[in-house]
Amino acid sequence: MDGAYRPGPFGRGLAWATALYLVLPILIVVPVALTDQRYLSLPEDGLSLRHFETVLASPEWLGSIWQSFTIAVAATMLSVTAGTLCAIGCWRISRRATEFVRVLMLLPLIIPSIVYAIGLYRYFGPLGLLDRFLGVVLAHGVTGIPYVVITVSTALAAFDPRLEQAARGMGASLSQTLRWVILPRIAPGIFSGAIFAFIHSWDELVMVLFIASRDVFTLPRRIWDGINENLDPAMAAVAVLLILFTLLLLMADRALRRRSEG
Amino acid sequence: MSDTKGHALALRGLSKRYGDFVAVNDVSLEVGKGEFLTLLGPSGSGKTTILMAIAGFVAPSDGAILLDGRDITPLPPEKRDFGMVFQGYALFPHMTVAENVAFPLRVRGMSKADRDAKVRGALDLVQLAAFADRLPKQLSGGQQQRVALARALVFDPALLLLDEPLSALDKKLRAELQEELKALHQRVGRTFVNVTHDQEEALSLSDRIAILNHGRLVQAGAPGELYERPRTRFVADFLGKSNFLEGTVRGAAPGGFALEAGAARLAVRLPDGAAPLAEGSRSLLSLRPEKIALLAEGDAAENVAEGRILAFAYLGAGFSLRVATEHLGEIRATLPAWKSPIAPTEGLPVRLGWSADAAAPVEEDAA
Numbered sequence: 067m068d069g070a071y072r073p074g075p076f077g078r079g080l081a082w083a084t085a086l087y088l089v090l091p092i093l094i095v096v097p098v099a100l101t102d103q104r105y106l107s108l109p110e111d112g113l114s115l116r117h118f119e120t121v122l123a124s125p126e127w128l129g130s131i132w133q134s135f136t137i138a139v140a141a142t143m144l145s146v147t148a149g150t151l152c153a154i155g156c157w158r159i160s161r162r163a164t165e166f167v168r169v170l171m172l173l174p175l176i177i178p179s180i181v182y183a184i185g186l187y188r189y190f191g192p193l194g195l196l197d198r199f200l201g202v203v204l205a206h207g208v209t210g211i212p213y214v215v216i217t218v219s220t221a222l223a224a225f226d227p228r229l230e231q232a233a234r235g236m237g238a239s240l241s242q243t244l245r246w247v248i249l250p251r252i253a254p255g256i257f258s259g260a261i262f263a264f265i266h267s268w269d270e271l272v273m274v275l276f277i278a279s280r281d282v283f284t285l286p287r288r289i290w291d292g293i294n295e296n297l298d299p300a301m302a303a304v305a306v307l308l309i310l311f312t313l314l315l316l317m318a319d320r321a322l323r324r325r326s327e328g
Numbered sequence: 329m330s331d332t333k334g335h336a337l338a339l340r341g342l343s344k345r346y347g348d349f350v351a352v353n354d355v356s357l358e359v360g361k362g363e364f365l366t367l368l369g370p371s372g373s374g375k376t377t378i379l380m381a382i383a384g385f386v387a388p389s390d391g392a393i394l395l396d397g398r399d400i401t402p403l404p405p406e407k408r409d410f411g412m413v414f415q416g417y418a419l420f421p422h423m424t425v426a427e428n429v430a431f432p433l434r435v436r437g438m439s440k441a442d443r444d445a446k447v448r449g450a451l452d453l454v455q456l457a458a459f460a461d462r463l464p465k466q467l468s469g470g471q472q473q474r475v476a477l478a479r480a481l482v483f484d485p486a487l488l489l490l491d492e493p494l495s496a497l498d499k500k501l502r503a504e505l506q507e508e509l510k511a512l513h514q515r516v517g518r519t520f521v522n523v524t525h526d527q528e529e530a531l532s533l534s535d536r537i538a539i540l541n542h543g544r545l546v547q548a549g550a551p552g553e554l555y556e557r558p559r560t561r562f563v564a565d566f567l568g569k570s571n572f573l574e575g576t577v578r579g580a581a582p583g584g585f586a587l588e589a590g591a592a593r594l595a596v597r598l599p600d601g602a603a604p605l606a607e608g609s610r611s612l613l614s615l616r617p618e619k620i621a622l623l624a625e626g627d628a629a630e631n632v633a634e635g636r637i638l639a640f641a642y643l644g645a646g647f648s649l650r651v652a653t654e655h656l657g658e659i660r661a662t663l664p665a666w667k668s669p670i671a672p673t674e675g676l677p678v679r680l681g682w683s684a685d686a687a688a689p690v691e692e693d694a695a
Contacts, residue, residue, distance in 0.1 A: 226416075226418065228414050228415075228416065228418040229418050229420060231383075231385055231405070231414065231418065232412065232414055232418035232420075233420075233431070233435075234385075234404070234405045234406045235383055235384075235385075235405050235406070235408075235410065235411075235412040236406075236411075236412075236431055236432035236435060236479070236480075236483070237406050237407075237409065237432055237435050237436060237483070238406060238431070238432075238435040239406060239435070242435050246431070246434070246435075247420060250422045251421070251422060
């Protein structure tokens with residue numbers, strides 16, 4: 067950029083160091099996943115895809131992947147529905163009280179998830195939700211709400227309130243206005259929120275450790291157990307698959323945003 | 329059904345308060361069937377609040393809104409059946425032109441075939457049939473404005489409300505669309521209520537104008553009536569330009585009086601039926617700059633003021649002069665520029681003249 071300040075050697079070095087610090091732990095997983103050894107290590111004699119084969123042939127790993135996926139899908143639906151309705155409600159009513167509601171909705175982001183996990187463990191027991199699909203979906207769905215509230219509120223802030231007035235002035239009921247005017251306009255925000263809520267559930271471990279044991283065995287949980295029990299490089303292969311999947315979701319999010327801006 | 333397409337609207341003692349702030353103060357106004365009424369006023373005069381109250385988006389603190397004598401004050405906007413053109417048009421950006429125009433029909437559950445026919449008719453009305461499949465952002469400002477009009481009229485609304493419909497357009501386009509809007513009003517024969525701060529737009533479009541200031545209705549009437557017989561100083565000043573001459577009423581009679589302003593005595597003739605002014609009372613005259621003529625040597629006029637040109641501006645169609653007069657202070661006059669009897673220069677002595685019926689007495693506005 068012309069006219070911009072040029073970074074000095076110190077600033078440039080710091081920037082690169084920060085970038086590497088962020089990316090290196092992710093990148094180190096890739097060679098480990100491709101190791102030809104039988105334990106968690108860097109490749110010695112050559113690259114090998116055997117650990118990917120192990121993962122994709124193992125019913126345990128595949129079962130956990132499928133379980134994580136269905137939980138994430140169900141939790142995302144819950145987060146998106148509740149978060150979108152909450153954001154629209156706060157936006158429409160727009161009083162001081164709704165600011166409070168919005169802050170309340172962000173609590174799951176602010177409060178450490180271990181605190182949540184303890185609370186859920188305490189309450190899910192009597193309700194018979196421990197180690198149940200529904201229990202994990204509820205836990206992930208509720209803690210995924212903030213992502214949706216944030217992205218949908220941002221989309222609504224850019225929504226021209228006169229469009230709603232115009233729709234009502236032409237005789238549209240609230241539900242017609244919602245379906246035909248508001249939702250189509252904030253759809254990119256909803257999709258963004260859905261992607262973040264999905265990722266949140268997809269790699270959530272702390273709560274799962276508390277509220278699930280044998281029947282519900284999500285992917286992060288299996289990785290965690292794998293690390294504790296044996297240092298199988300299959301975990302690195304899973305990690306690589308996870309990274310690829312997450313990257314794919316984020317790229318989808320970016321593409322959607324670009325389309326809605328264009 | 330009634331034989332006329334338009335509906336009559338009445339505002340009865342309408343007020344709107346926001347805490348201590350009075351946005352609209354006891355406004356009563358009648359809008360006749362098929363009439364084009366403009367609410368005109370500076371920003372903060374309450375004109376938009378009144379329109380929003382008519383549309384149902386603002387609940388009045390006091391007073392009632394009647395459509396054909398029926399009280400509609402408690403009805404929400406979606407139950408009022410009024411078409412509205414918003415400032416900036418508020419077209420739905422994710423719908424095509426045809427989908428935008430079809431929207432009010434879609435919410436009424438009209439069948440696709442009926443909808444298509446109506447939409448085509450409405451787009452023909454505003455000459456945009458060729459643009460049916462475009463998105464609003466692919467249209468110019470003037471075209472968007474016409475889409476907004478088609479959308480507001482397609483469902484045969486009882487009333488069309490326009491919130492500064494031309495303010496986003498450049499001057500030339502605005503003049504074109506003013507003509508179109510006026511022609512459209514005549515074609516559809518419906519009642520239009522328009523809001524603007526642009527006095528030229530109000531004068532050229534409206535059957536009647538209601539002038540608002542500080543939330544109050546100052547004067548309502550036909551454009552010519554308001555321009556020629558402004559009731560108060562504010563109306564005279566806001567609608568067009570005006571000189572104000574202050575003095576004492578002398579020789580009051582039913583047909584007119586003389587205004588004694590310092591050493592000057594000005595003859596004033598009142599229109600037929602005007603109430604005579606009290607002898608000896610203070611009076612304020614509004615004198616339009618274009619009603620003042622430049623007198624050549626030896627010319628006579630009922631009122632004459634001598635002075636020197638302080639400043640002048642050439643406006644193409646005319647000259648605008650500021651003249652410092654001996655007895656009446658500074659007076660503004662506009663003269664046709666072509667075949668002007670003088671070439672204005674600063675300090676040039678001139679004689680201004682106007683007839684006795686040129687000036688109109690106005691009241692001072694209540695503070």
